[in-house]
Amino acid sequence: MTGTLGKDLLGLEELTGEQIRLILDTAEPFKEISERAIKKVPALRGSTIVNLFFENSTRTRISFEFAEKRLSADTVNVSASGSSVSKGETLVDTARNLEAMRIDMVVIRHSASGAAKFLADRIQSNVINAGDGTHEHPTQGLLDILTLRDKFGDLKGRRICICGDILHSRVARSNIWGLTKLGAEVAVCGPRSLLPNAIDEFGVRIFDRIEEAIEWAEALNVLRLQFERMTAGYIPSAREYNRVFGVTRERLDRARRDILILHPGPMNRGVEIDSDVADGPHSVILAQVTNGVAVRMAVLYLLAGGKPELAEAAKGGSGRGREDRE
């Protein structure tokens, strides 16, 4: 089925600002469902969804699963270990087998950039990219943006800096696409060895020093530093990273304004972010996690052909013309 977003959600690059706003607006009424005692609406009743995780994930997988279950979809989780993938099955064969089981949607996490598109090109089911290599992680980008919008309202002209390993970050790419499409001013800050060489062509501001980024920004989205980058020689040590690029209390205290702190998790406390910042009054890190479920519900709902204007009604009953049984 194809709705207002098209068949798949592969990245924020392909979406218009209008479509991004539509997802965020659709997420608003879904937020409330998670606050209920009975956290379930029938909007996707009868739909079968496969969560196909070729890469380890706790937060994203659980968030998707909650979103699916709260919309009453039937879900199956497949992880790479213990499946036919570990027996050497190719992605194309996995795709064909899923298709043969007549599923409605696939949520895919994969270590290869382009894997979600590869799957989407080969099956008729809706495909949602839950992170492909170092390419995009659109639902993470959307939940970050929803969290920023909760605080700022309109994002036009708002100054947001993404800090850390931009080179290997799918979260950074989705954020850059999404935020610029909504009119925000975007900057990146990190060691040059962890920025793409062509970063200036992204149309973002670049800060070599975290102090300058803090001076400029209204919000920092602090990315996780992956430790394998050190063995690969991109940076010398976690210790030096914290001393030069760490988002610390002392650095934030010198800023003229309060700065909103986001982190897509999981955090390395004391490396890219200090604990008193992560747990401080301007941290919205847990609000991001809460918003993640609502955003994913919105994406599932819209891809399944749900009408955005009926999202509020879908909460109480059916968004797909089915009778209300709740």
Add this chain to the structure above:
Amino acid sequence: MKPVFLQGGTLVDPSQRLNEVGNLLIADGEIAGFGRIEAPDGAEVIDCEGLVVSPGFIDVHCHLREPGREDVETIATGARAAAAGGFTAVCAMPNTDPVTDNQAAVGFIVRQGQRAKAARVYPIGAISVGQEGKVLAEFGEMVGAGAVAVSDDGKPVASAQLMRTALEYARTFRIPVIDHCEEPTLSAGGAMNEGIVSAQLGLKGIPAEAEEIMVIRDILLARLTGGHVHLAHMSTKGSVELIRWGKERGINVTAEVCPHHLSLTEERVKGYDTNAKMNPPLRTQKDVDALREAVKDGTIDLVATDHAPHHYDEKEREFADAPNGIVGLETALAVLITNLVEPGHLTFPDLVDRMACTPARLFNLPGGSLKRGSAADVSVFDPGARWKVDASQFASKGRNSPYNGMTLVGRPACTVVAGSVVFRSGIPVRGREGERMNRVRG
């Protein structure tokens, strides 16, 4: 063998500044005459009106996969694909399994080439035993068995000392040392050109400098040794500038470029099409423009295909994991006419020079000329034919072409090797009595 009479085509042969309508007579495996001559009794007459008749194209860089991957290509299918592309000879790279690094392996490729009875197949021997970059292979014995050059091909010679020795040692046998220029620590893990597109797609990039560092190293080693270094598949503007620098100083460096690097850019990788994945990768428009200029002004000497068939299963996968390479033999001519001749970058005589005359001269091979007494290796092509590429119809076993489905201009019509017609496509053929027969390749 019956004489072959190619009648009424435009004879284009830069080796003797020939560019005029005329006839060409082939007898006893040699060019027997051309111009306003008559067909002798008993000759097979082929009507070439409206077609170009030129020295046969020679591809100095292709991968025929035999021995080792006969499921992907054999010397026979590769040689037939070459003939169907207008090539009368191809040089096979040594990255076979086992590696073509000794006289027995070279001899096997020569024999398989002869049995194919299509385009001629010349082996290229490895520079080092097992392409391992450590011990020099036996150049002398390989040349004795039929090798025409040496190269470690896809495994670039990382050691400057080994490259130096190879260039020095190869001088005895007067063969070029071909290098695939790639600084391995800079390119490690790379899947495409490094730039804005790789950054957006989240694919690890290979910077232009990974090629250019080795280009200048090889040029300097050629200066040091006096050896002939031939640089394979140049892909960047910087490489062109470095080669120009070397040639201006009289250094013995020559270079080739592939049709895909003259016609496609990194933009083609968007959508993660693995048929746009090759090494060196597709670069930027700036690079394409510089390469076109370099082919025109002779800084880059010749065009080679880097024909690299792969099984479709191997290409049908995640981009980063897919193998590098595309097939090129059956699209090269059309890609060059469409992208270089039609827009006015290159004339037909220049095209023939870069595809036939210069490869023959630099690699010291038969052919490359329509002069009387030359080997009768001839390409006949329709310079204006528009056709839609259908990879499923290739004579090659490979289907991995980024041009599949595209409409191109220019198509091989007939290929003659050593006086025998080895390929013919829909050409009206006149027998001795003048009756017309429409012979189509079966």
